[in-house]
Amino acid sequence: MSEMRIKNATVYDPINGINGDLMDIAVKDGKIVDSVNGSAQTIDAGGRLVYPGGVDAHTHIAGSKVNVGRIMRPDDSRLNNKPRTKVTRPRTGYTVPNVYSMGYGYAEMGYTTAFEAAVPILKARHTHEELEEIPIIDKAGLTLFGSNWMVMDAIREDDLDRLAAYVAWGLLASRGWGIKIVNPGGGEAWGFGKNVSGLDDPVPNFEVTPRQIVRQLAEANEKLNLPHSIHLHCNNLGKPGNYETTLATFDVCKDIKSKRDRQSLHVTHVQFNAWGGNHWGDFESKSEPIADYLNKNDFLTIDMGQLVFGSATTMTADGPVQYANARLLKARWSNGDVELEDSSGVTPLEYHPQSYIHGIMWAIGLELALLTKDPWKVLMTTDHPNGGPYVNYPMVMTMLMSQKRREKEMAKIAEMTFERTSIAGIDRELDWYDIAIKTRAAHAKVQGIIELGKGHLGVGADADIAIYDIKPDETDATVEFDKVEAAFRHAAYTIKGGEIVVKDGEITATPKGRTYWVKATAPADGHERMMEDLKMKFKKYYSVNMANYMVEDEYVEHPVVFETGYQ
């Protein structure tokens, strides 16, 4: 079938340890191979930068809350409008782009895989309908378990097998990839207008603590031998002084042993959880103790959740936080209640550089990435669209690569920021190899998709390749950051599964992407006890029948099933 050769490529492929070697890449039938014959289609990279296709381990691209964001923000859909072309549909929106634009935007930047980071099982059908329509990129969804009645009941009764069985069933029911925990217990408490105040504050009516929820779900995760670790959004997000909760949460999973070559805990958008001070008046950065913890421990990874100045639409399953945001900022607010599973909220807001609070938040994200020595431990994300839209990744990449670029941004930011952060004193500048780690390799490793051929260019891997119009050996990224950003914004080529989908920054083809999900087997007796409980819950509490609840195969037209099992 189709063959392709990319010659004279300056390749950075951290998973295979390739650091800027000038080499050729051969592609056959959508996979990387050793060699192809002379008649294959040839692209001359001419020494330009070649990365594996980008992977985004945490983003919000589909599902009911994204749609609520779209409904709430007609003003957003006036931005970034582009008319249809011969291959693309019309595009609208900046923080909450239309469904098709989500895929185009990622592909233009050389990204080929993205993980939707919060899928309630009840809303999973909708999520998959949207994921299916997002073109080009491969996708997966992380399923919410952190405030789920089934989970909390099993934990209170100390029945780990039943919990593992429910996780396995929940992943099947939502066609999900892994366990997402948002403000453990807080989503349930929000149903009664309350929140949990920390790791040991019991959830009303359930008598389990957030600590137990995190711990037991992490254990169930390893029992089921899932490809990804638990994916955790900590308690007390968005409150000054929350870094203590964050550090204590890290400790909860310290002795969990991962069976796979990955972390046993991934804590997400830590920028929002590394806050010091007691109130907004003495708000300050506490990225140093967090980075220090990461430097001393190898069991966990985090992602940045970098803030980008300008418009953002915050959306999270953390309902109480959104209510607080909306009240504080007099912003629009939408609340969601997901029956027995979680809550959610959406609030549009604007990040202003003149506000020292936003300035400090901006600094914390970069500090986390730069103070943590091992680039594999901190992924580059903006928690799209909470910290800012994903189209700004190229800008964040240049800020990690260039102190001058950071200084240019700092000139716009309120002075007070620099008394309460250490960003101004950090001179670390990441290189091309580090950026490849932070934007693809580490994301693939953290999500456990290396063995599916993602995030690298080894033989047998998916032929997801990004060629950027820049020559690493002739470009000083610390100075020529504008040029680097422009190159990252519009890939010279994005190749997805061996097909050229972007050429010179323009979309040239829109194949359907695949959806990854995990099919895990659970112990039979745990499964039996779980089903009994589940049937009772559907009968007594859910507004839908179990038969109308699960995502069926028709919803996932391009599935890739990852099978694993209880051990």
Next chain:
Amino acid sequence: MQTVTLVPKEQFKISVEAETITPDNFAGKSTDEIGALVAFEGNAPRPLSELFDIKVDGSADAADDVKIEINGNVNRVKRIGEAMTAGLIMINGDVDMRCGAKMKGGTITIKGNADSWVGQEMTGGEINVQGDANYYVGAGYRGEACGMRGGKITVFGNANDFVGEHMCGGEIVIKGNAGIMPGLSNKGGKIVIEGDTDMPGSEMTKGTIIVKGTVKDMMPVYQKEGIEAVDGVEFTKYVGDVVVDGVGELFVK
């Protein structure tokens, strides 16, 4: 001085989005060059020469030396004068929605009636509507935080509901009556209504509304401050909307 005369070739049945009709776009251009500019009729891009008979007299180096005269019925042509910075547009008839949206300078005079959203989010310049104006005079687009931010709109006839919604600056004068809720959610600027209106200034946090006619109903969210004279006429001054901690000023006879 460059005078460009546009006459529609037909009575448009489908709305035409003609944000290209501005002095800035026309300055120094020949008939053919102006004719080649594109407007959308429905979802079909069409050159202006297919939609209008175009005549150009004289020439200009900059927009402030350009006068555009539109003769005939353009009541299905939207977005005329969008984001213009200078110059003059004369519309001898009615015009469709969003005329002068986001305009920054210059003058638009509408001899007939203007449809909704005239002067939407404008930041400068002047719009005169000699007939009536429909809904949302000088308002913001759906979801936008700020409507009109500067400049002046004068409506010599009546205006419909929601005059100056989300207004943040500038001035709107309605010589006739205004519909319900003028100054809804506004955060600045000044609205003068010489005729009657209903329920002004709801959710107003800042800004001024003066109603010289009759207010049929007041929103119960205003605190009376006493009698104050504006331009020699005595008004009762109210401050609010107290529900949103507003300090907007509402003058009612």
